[in-house]
Amino acid sequence: MHSGAKFLFSGSGRLSATERLRREVSVRTLSGAAARFPSKKDKTMKIEIKDDFIKLGQAMKLAGLVDEGVEAKYVIQNGEVSVNGDTETRRGRKLVPGDRFCWKDNEVEIMGSSNN
Helix, strand or coil, rough: EEEECEECCCCCCCHHHHHHHHHHCCEEEEEEEEECCCCCCCHHHHHHHHCEEEEEEEECCCCCCCCCCHHHHHHHHHHCEEEEEEEEECCCCCCCCCCEEEEEEEEEEEEEEECC
16 A cells, blocks of 8 residues: 655745745655655655665655656666665665665655554
């Protein structure tokens, strides 16, 4: 069963048209996860998962770093992604709460659901 997740934003001030649109975007994932975009101080995006794990390729799509799974497959297989500081080439790598992955200038942290 799919569950919806909304992107959550922190910070204050005026929002651009793009940011207003992003607030309205919903994503559907098998894990029922939600992505929180980073504040200006903290550059790390946080993904909250309800299950025990999320696969790396799914996490990249949820974070909005890639548009399609095939794109995630290629950047991961090319060794462009690191998990907890080590290069990762498996898109099926299971990420658990506390794990961090990086691609280009983007860092994403996996967090457990507060409702577990």
